[in-house]
Amino acid sequence: MGLFSRISQVIKSNVTEMVDAAEDPRAMLDQAVNQMEADRKVAEKKRLEVATLLKLAEKQLTAHQTRARECEAKAMTALKENREDLARFALGEQQKSEALAQETEGQVAAQRQMVADLTASLAAMDQGIAEAKTKRQELRTRLAKAEADLKKQESQPQARAPGKDSLGDTSAFDGFDRMVEKIENKEAMVEAHQELAQTRTGGPSAAEMKLLSGPSPAGVDDALAALKAKLGK
Numbered sequence: 001m002g003l004f005s006r007i008s009q010v011i012k013s014n015v016t017e018m019v020d021a022a023e024d025p026r027a028m029l030d031q032a033v034n035q036m037e038a039d040r041k042v043a044e045k046k047r048l049e050v051a052t053l054l055k056l057a058e059k060q061l062t063a064h065q066t067r068a069r070e071c072e073a074k075a076m077t078a079l080k081e082n083r084e085d086l087a088r089f090a091l092g093e094q095q096k097s098e099a100l101a102q103e104t105e106g107q108v109a110a111q112r113q114m115v116a117d118l119t120a121s122l123a124a125m126d127q128g129i130a131e132a133k134t135k136r137q138e139l140r141t142r143l144a145k146a147e148a149d150l151k152k153q154e155s156q157p158q159a160r161a162p163g164k165d166s167l168g169d170t171s172a173f174d175g176f177d178r179m180v181e182k183i184e185n186k187e188a189m190v191e192a193h194q195e196l197a198q199t200r201t202g203g204p205s206a207a208e209m210k211l212l213s214g215p216s217p218a219g220v221d222d223a224l225a226a227l228k229a230k231l232g233k
Contacts, residue, residue: 025143029136036132040125047118054111061108064101068094 071094078086 026140029139033129033132033136036125036129040122040129043118043122043125047115047122050111050114050118054108054115057104057108057111061101061104064097064104068097068101071097 071090075087075090075094078084078090
């Protein structure tokens with residue numbers, strides 16, 4: 001993935017998707033920014049290499065141009081001395097140097113453009129990295145809030161439908177528990193009245209008779225009959 005694709009990915013990342021991702025969101029953000037900075041170092045190194053080649057090419061161009069001028073001067077001197085053979089040779093060398101200079105000019109122009117393009121790319125990288133770091137801090141803040149909200153929600157008891165739990169329909173169990181509780185309350189009421197009856201000489205009051213006349217818990221009537229039989233009553 002290219003640098004600008006990574007920048008776009010970081011800027012457009014959705015914090016919810018990042019929370020759900022298998023990777024640690026914070027580590028993923030740091031890795032993206034670190035990769036951007038690493039790519040910038042590579043681009044900076046490339047620009048230095050091209051700039052070095054440009055300097056060498058510029059020196060070669062200057063040397064070829066200087067050589068061409070020197071050969072032209074030698075040709076003029078040879079003609080003044082009536083040395084046409086030397087003049088021809090010097091003019092030939094001049095043409096060779098001019099051809100080399102023209103070729104080197106093309107290399108210099110291409111390398112200058114490459115340095116300019118890399119410089120522009122580095123500027124864009126610097127801006128993208130700055131934006132990514134700002135976005136990273138924003139996403140960290142949002143992520144921390146999302147995690148805090150999630151933790152708060154998980155700590156609160158969840159509302160459940162009556163008679164339902166994670167195992168499905170438990171209304172029968174709930175009903176059984178209610179029946180047990182009702183029976184235990186009734187048995188406790190009977191025991192309380194029996195203890196009160198033993199502490200007084202008179203019979204039960206009207207209110208107590210009303211309580212005792214209520215429906216007996218399951219099994220109490222049978223137990224009472226068995227007790228009477230045991231006592232011979």
